[in-house]
Every structure is written in structure tokens, then in C-alpha cells.
Amino acid sequence: RVGRKVTTVPLGRQEELPPRWPLPPSTEVWVLTSTSGASALTNEARRAPYQALAQRLEAEPWPRPLACSEGKRGDEVHQGK
Numbered sequence: 001r002v003g004r005k006v007t008t009v010p011l012g013r014q015e016e017l018p019p020r021w022p023l024p025p026s027t028e029v030w031v032l033t034s035t036s037g038a039s040a041l042t043n044e045a046r047r048a049p050y051q052a053l054a055q056r057l058e059a060e061p062w063p064r065p066l067a068c069s070e071g072k073r074g075d076e077v078h079q080g081k
Helices: 043-058 076-078
Strands: none
Touching: none
């Protein structure tokens, strides 16, 4: 689908990313609505993408351990271990 101009982007997690996307394929991209009450959406429609993202994030362990390229955790690097 190279060269296809998209006029609207679906809300929520994006399954299709632009060509030459600079981040790793494991990166999740989410499109969310404006939080402005002036947008032409119902409150339910405005909240739905945020709720879907919140459900997705609930599945992630937190806080996440930081890993550096040497295989050390971020806190070990900062403490000189």
C-alpha cells in the first residue's frame, strides 16, 4: 500500500504502520481522540480508545525493568555495578 494517502485513521491500536517506520515492529502505535469537549464526539466515543489502551496497559508488568545493551539493568548502570 505504498503511496496510498489516508484521509482518516482508525482509532485505537494501529495494525498497519507507514513504510520505513523507524521504530521496531514490536512498538505499538495507538491513535486516540482529542480530549477536548468541543470535538464532535459523544463522551462515550471519546473515552473508548483510552479505555482500550488502559486495558492493554493493565497487562504490562509495572514498573518495567530497564535493560541496557550490556545486559545490565538501568539502575545497575547508574550505580556503577
